[in-house]
Amino acid sequence: MEVQLITSLQQRRPLVLAVTNFITAGAVANCLSAAGMSPLMPSDPAEAAELVALADAVVVNIGSVGAEQAALLRAVVTAARQLKKPLVLDPVAVGASQARRQLITELLAGPVTLIRGNASEIAVLAGAASHGHGIDAGDEPNLAQVAAACAKRHACLVVLSGPVDYVSDGQHTKALPGGSPLMPKVVGTGDMLSAFLAGCLTLPMAPLAAAELGTAYFGQAGVQADDGQLGHWLSNFLTVLAQAPHDFGKAVQTND
Numbered sequence: 652m653e654v655q656l657i658t659s660l661q662q663r664r665p666l667v668l669a670v671t672n673f674i675t676a677g678a679v680a681n682c683l684s685a686a687g688m689s690p691l692m693p694s695d696p697a698e699a700a701e702l703v704a705l706a707d708a709v710v711v712n713i714g715s716v717g718a719e720q721a722a723l724l725r726a727v728v729t730a731a732r733q734l735k736k737p738l739v740l741d742p743v744a745v746g747a748s749q750a751r752r753q754l755i756t757e758l759l760a761g762p763v764t765l766i767r768g769n770a771s772e773i774a775v776l777a778g779a780a781s782h783g784h785g786i787d788a789g790d791e792p793n794l795a796q797v798a799a800a801c802a803k804r805h806a807c808l809v810v811l812s813g814p815v816d817y818v819s820d821g822q823h824t825k826a827l828p829g830g831s832p833l834m835p836k837v838v839g840t841g842d843m844l845s846a847f848l849a850g851c852l853t854l855p856m857a858p859l860a861a862a863e864l865g866t867a868y869f870g871q872a873g874v875q876a877d878d879g880q881l882g883h884w885l886s887n888f889l890t891v892l893a894q895a896p897h898d899f900g901k902a903v904q905t906n907d
């Protein structure tokens with residue numbers, strides 16, 4: 652794994668503007684900070700353009716879909732497109748309500764760089780049947796095809812997360828094993844991955860390669876944070892992310 656790229660990213664400390672949700676905002680901010688990125692969470696649509704201008708990358712998450720949050724999401728997405736910032740969309744529980752589907756349709760009327768969701772969320776965006784259960788994924792078949800179909804349909808990169816993560820640009824799809832069975836039990840690990848990938852899209856490499864590197868790195872950190880105790884996972888994960896990547900690289904299995 653190209654860990655020196657992660658070192659260079661940490662030296663730059665890219666500013667990631669993150670519209671998350673009120674449930675996991677703190678965990679996402681701490682994850683970004685531990686990983687060597689600088690989190691900023693906006694709350695007022697009036698400041699969206701100024702804050703997006705400061706940002707190196709932007710992530711938006713529809714976990715909280717009230718009218719005020721929707722206005723903030725629209726303003727941030729519009730500014731990110733105008734200012735050509737890498738833009739990640741996390742379609743939390745998109746299959747669960749009409750309001751979420753409507754908001755996602757609106758946000759996906761223009762281009763995004765990357766969509767990161769679990770299998771059921773990505774299936775909805777691919778136009779396939781889905782079996783999600785609120786924020787949790789259900790059993791979906793043909794995950795590599797679902798990821799590729801979603802990427803083609805929305806002309807963007809897709810990271811479909813789960814026991815195996817699939818990274819696709821619609822033409823090429825890579826399956827990345829990794830992560831821990833504790834991760835789906837900790838609420839917000841997907842939100843953290845989406846925000847982390849936004850920061851990785853600032854790496855000086857092709858966006859597909861950056862998405863693969865970021866997804867593999869996050870998964871391997873997740874493995875290392877697993878000491879068998881659910882309650883330890885999040886604090887272990889922040890500690891692992893905050894380690895120098897060369898130490899991290901020694902401690903975890905690498906891809907090359």
Ligand SMILES: Nc1ncnc2c1ncn2[C@@H]1O[C@H](COP(=O)(O)OP(=O)(O)OP(=O)(O)O)[C@@H](O)[C@H]1O
Pocket residue numbers: 743768769770786787788812813814815816829830831832833834835837838839840841842843844869870873
């Ligand atoms: N069974 C599993 N085994 C190993 N890793 C997993 C497993 N399930 C999820 N993960 C990892 O957890 C992270 C989050 O993926 P997940 O699909 O659970 O996101 P999510 O459903 O959007 O989560 P949330 O809504 O809580 O933020 C990814 O890094 C993924 O690789």
Ligand SMILES: Cc1ncsc1CCO
Pocket residue numbers: 672674675713714715743786838839842
């Ligand atoms: C539990 C929950 N409900 C809406 S968003 C969220 C956090 C995971 O995205």
Ligand SMILES: [Mg+2]
Pocket residue numbers: 743744768769786841842
């Ligand atoms: Mg999620």
